[in-house]
Amino acid sequence: MKLGVVGLPNVGKSTLFNAITEAGAEAANYPFCTIEPNVGVVAVPDYRLTNLEKMYNSKKVVPAVLEFVDIAGLIKGASKGAGRGNSFLSYIREVDAIVHVVRCFDDEGIIHVDGSVNPIRDIDTINIELIMADIDSVKKRMDKTEKTVKSGDKKAIEEMELLKKINAFLEAGKCIRTMKLTAEEKQLTDSFFLLTSKPVIYCANISETQINKENKYVEAVKKFAEEEGGRAIEVCAKIEEELTKLDKAERADFAKELGLQGSSLDLVITAGYSLLGLISYLTAGEKEVRAWTITKGKKAPQAAGKIHTDFEKGFIRAEIVNYDDLMAAGSMAGAKEKGKVRLEGKEYIMQDGDVVIFRFNV
Numbered sequence: 001m002k003l004g005v006v007g008l009p010n011v012g013k014s015t016l017f018n019a020i021t022e023a024g025a026e027a028a029n030y031p032f033c034t035i036e037p038n039v040g041v042v043a044v045p046d047y048r049l050t051n052l053e054k055m056y057n058s059k060k061v062v063p064a065v066l067e068f069v070d071i072a073g074l075i076k077g078a079s080k081g082a083g084r085g086n087s088f089l090s091y092i093r094e095v096d097a098i099v100h101v102v103r104c105f106d107d108e109g110i111i112h113v114d115g116s117v118n119p120i121r122d123i124d125t126i127n128i129e130l131i132m133a134d135i136d137s138v139k140k141r142m143d144k145t146e147k148t149v150k151s152g153d154k155k156a157i158e159e160m161e162l163l164k165k166i167n168a169f170l171e172a173g174k175c176i177r178t179m180k181l182t183a184e185e186k187q188l189t190d191s192f193f194l195l196t197s198k199p200v201i202y203c204a205n206i207s208e209t210q211i212n213k214e215n216k217y218v219e220a221v222k223k224f225a226e227e228e229g230g231r232a233i234e235v236c237a238k239i240e241e242e243l244t245k246l247d248k249a250e251r252a253d254f255a256k257e258l259g260l261q262g263s264s265l266d267l268v269i270t271a272g273y274s275l276l277g278l279i280s281y282l283t284a285g286e287k288e289v290r291a292w293t294i295t296k297g298k299k300a301p302q303a304a305g306k307i308h309t310d311f312e313k314g315f316i317r318a319e320i321v322n323y324d325d326l327m328a329a330g331s332m333a334g335a336k337e338k339g340k341v342r343l344e345g346k347e348y349i350m351q352d353g354d355v356v357i358f359r360f361n362v
């Protein structure tokens with residue numbers, strides 16, 4: 001699953017991207033790699049893995065991962081080909097969700113492309129480009145559908161109606177993710193691959209002098225995100241990037257000095273994970289402790305298929321204990337004694353934090 005980091009030039013995208021990927025690189029045992037200069041794979045922070053590692057004395061920990069893509073180059077007019085225009089938009093098309101970085105710091109030394117700091121105007125600038133690109137996609141789709149509508153095809157007629165509704169919504173300057181759709185409409189809309197139907201996290205990038213202070217820019221971004229039914233997170237990308245250069249002990253001291261509570265990068269990563277509708281189930285043993293990523297609502301056999309296709313094909317049942325129950329019991333044997341280990345069948349819907357052993361036929 002991929003998250004694309006977007007925003008106007010000079011808002012702190014690269015700084016945030018570097019901080020996220022560097023922090024991932026540092027975390028002990030966590031696999032990290034940069035596939036391309038602008039793509040980083042980061043571990044999803046999960047304290048449960050550390051505790052399971054201790055319980056099982058495991059040799060290896062394999063966390064869930066997310067991919068971040070730094071998508072530079074969006075400027076006004078991109079949807080009409082300005083700057084890197086369409087190539088930029090095609091990068092966004094490939095991601096599952098968007099991290100939209102918004103400048104909320106004053107710094108006279110760093111030029112703002114539109115001359116002043118104004119987060120809502122900036123958000124609109126980016127969103128309008130995405131909306132224009134979507135209008136183009138919808139128009140193209142309408143042209144294609146039109147041919148089948150003429151032959152009286154019922155599906156095509158329905159699709160055309162929806163396309164018209166979507167087009168009007170976009171023309172009104174609104175992002176499709178805020179449109180109320182029925183389940184069927186939603187499914188059909190997904191097949192249009194629109195940029196503005198992707199979920200968004202707004203990252204309000206504040207100045208290092210503004211930590212824990214009231215900030216009118218951040219308030220505005222939070223309000224905007226709320227109205228969209230989305231989420232805004234406050235980060236100071238610059239400080240986070242500096243923190244990643246320190247070792248663990250120094251980092252904790254420095255963070256405390258600054259009055260930071262926990263890592264805002266972790267917040268961005270975990271918010272991204274849940275925004276994508278992802279949950280983790282866990283497997284634990286001496287060899288390794290591991291988090292497996294699935295989308296919410298997956299049944300046990302499909303979840304097992306993540307490990308190996310044979311696990312899905314030959315699925316018999318799953319032995320499952322909730323992470324908290326396992327911790328409270330102190331061991332798998334203890335949890336069994338307490339009756340906390342359940343046998344679940346093919347229809348079981350997996351829950352976040354299920355610690356699982358799959359039984360299957362080969």
Ligand code: GDP
Nearest residue numbers: 009010011012013014015105107206207237238
């Ligand atoms: P991008 O063009 O959006 O990728 O922006 P960059 O990450 O390259 O940042 C542009 C400039 O803003 C750089 O000089 C950064 O050091 C600076 N910058 C980024 N975040 C902050 C911040 O939180 N505070 C301050 N003062 N400067 C920042």
